[in-house]
Amino acid sequence: MRVAFLVKFMFFFILSCSSDSGQEVGYEDVDNKKAFNPTPLEVVIPANFPDLTYDLSLNPPTQEGFALGKRLFYEGKLSSTGVISCGECHRQEFSFTHHKHIVSHGVNGLLGTRNSPPVQNMAFLNEFNWDGAANHLDMQPIIPITSEVEMNETFTNVLAKLAADENYPPLFEAAFENGKIDTANMLKALSQFMVMMISADSKYDKFTRNEGGISLNEQEQAGQALFESKCASCHAGTLFTDQSYRNNGLPIDPKYNDMGRKLVSGLDTDAQKFRVPSLRNVELTLPYMHDGRFKTLKDVLDFYDSGMVNSETLDPVLTNNGKLGIPLTETEKEQLITFLKTLTDTNFAFDRRFAEF
Numbered sequence: 001m002r003v004a005f006l007v008k009f010m011f012f013f014i015l016s017c018s019s020d021s022g023q024e025v026g027y028e029d030v031d032n033k034k035a036f037n038p039t040p041l042e043v044v045i046p047a048n049f050p051d052l053t054y055d056l057s058l059n060p061p062t063q064e065g066f067a068l069g070k071r072l073f074y075e076g077k078l079s080s081t082g083v084i085s086c087g088e089c090h091r092q093e094f095s096f097t098h099h100k101h102i103v104s105h106g107v108n109g110l111l112g113t114r115n116s117p118p119v120q121n122m123a124f125l126n127e128f129n130w131d132g133a134a135n136h137l138d139m140q141p142i143i144p145i146t147s148e149v150e151m152n153e154t155f156t157n158v159l160a161k162l163a164a165d166e167n168y169p170p171l172f173e174a175a176f177e178n179g180k181i182d183t184a185n186m187l188k189a190l191s192q193f194m195v196m197m198i199s200a201d202s203k204y205d206k207f208t209r210n211e212g213g214i215s216l217n218e219q220e221q222a223g224q225a226l227f228e229s230k231c232a233s234c235h236a237g238t239l240f241t242d243q244s245y246r247n248n249g250l251p252i253d254p255k256y257n258d259m260g261r262k263l264v265s266g267l268d269t270d271a272q273k274f275r276v277p278s279l280r281n282v283e284l285t286l287p288y289m290h291d292g293r294f295k296t297l298k299d300v301l302d303f304y305d306s307g308m309v310n311s312e313t314l315d316p317v318l319t320n321n322g323k324l325g326i327p328l329t330e331t332e333k334e335q336l337i338t339f340l341k342t343l344t345d346t347n348f349a350f351d352r353r354f355a356e357f
């Protein structure tokens with residue numbers, strides 16, 4: 001007790017003396033330590049978007065935190081084999097999906113059971129993954145890092161690898177006041193990167209916001225009208241999802257027997273329900289559905305028209321008038337596809353801020 005008190009007292013004494021002269025050892029030590037002074041990054045919410053769900057006050061993005069998060073996103077050391085980064089399954093040119101991969105492809109070529117969804121507008125979602133297994137963006141990366149078929153690594157190992165890499169200590173120090181290479185800071189940095197990944201610059205957006213005299217042509221407008229009447233009850237609002245879990249009538253694939261939301265809630269009434277996906281950038285995010293079973297948008301529309309199967313949890317919207325599915329003519333399918341392509345935001349897919357190199 002007494003010693004501790006003395007040490008504290010001396011520390012106080014050194015500091016108070018030094019501030020008079022500026023010449024004492026204690027003062028110089030403080031002065032030499034680089035001041036923590038990161039540059040804040042503004043999160044601009046597009047005019048046609050809802051409020052953020054991500055609480056920025058708990059993890060305010062900074063240039064330094066973003067830079068660290070981006071490096072971590074493209075870092076193979078997050079996986080046991082050293083080569084599978086987040087960016088491997090979430091490729092920017094395809095709005096951060098795993099292009100042409102039906103289900104995710106992780107360490108040593110191991111296959112998962114689900115298709116990699118786009119990482120875009122994450123700061124507006126309530127829950128994450130096809131079944132909502134993660135309810136906070138900061139927690140999401142724990143799943144792929146520790147999944148045996150994805151990155152198959154432990155946080156202890158990842159943190160040790162980062163600490164041993166001379167690039168990381170200065171990046172962590174610049175991004176976080178305590179400068180620690182720990183789980184919390186790593187997850188916060190990844191979130192800062194993902195929070196900034198807002199995609200809101202498609203033709204549809206410019207048209208909605210009345211920007212630059214952009215308008216939709218006749219075919220696109222016809223598609224939009226169809227979409228509003230046949231699809232927007234689930235793919236709702238400007239995010240093109242109401243974020244609910246629904247069974248849209250896909251026949252169950254016995255290979256995976258994926259029960260969707262039931263795996264999280266434990267409820268039979270949630271069997272085969274999956275989160276309604278956003279359709280932003282849908283032109284780029286093929287293949288489609290939770291298990292990537294459809295290659296093209298035409299395949300998807302053929303399914304809605306005539307491929308649906310009934311089951312106990314099928315969404316009631318899809319059995320209207322006692323008839324299964326959403327009847328669509330070939331012309332209507334073309335119009336819908338033309339409209340869906342107005343949701344492509346190439347500026348986002350090629351935005352240098354998010355690019356690996």
Ligand code: HEC
Binds near residue numbers: 084089133140144149
């Ligand atoms: C092996 C491929 C793979 C790797 C590596 C991977 N992911 Fe994913 N990611 C997926 C798949 C597949 C899903 C959907 C999982 C599910 O629904 O069960 C997903 C889901 C997500 C989601 C949720 C998206 C949404 O719409 O809810 C985010 C965010 C995400 N990943 C970020 C990351 C980050 C960050 C990393 C690196 C730490 C990472 N992913 C590594 C394949 C991968």
Ligand code: HEC
Binds near residue numbers: 230
């Ligand atoms: C009853 C709600 C509902 C309606 C109505 C609906 N969808 Fe969906 N849609 C979903 C759900 C749920 C999924 C994901 C299903 C899964 O993967 O198991 C989905 C998936 C999709 C996908 C795949 C997206 C991806 O990233 O994999 C596309 C494209 C799509 N829907 C387009 C449409 C279109 C176009 C319409 C109107 C013709 C429509 N949907 C009507 C609920 C709905």
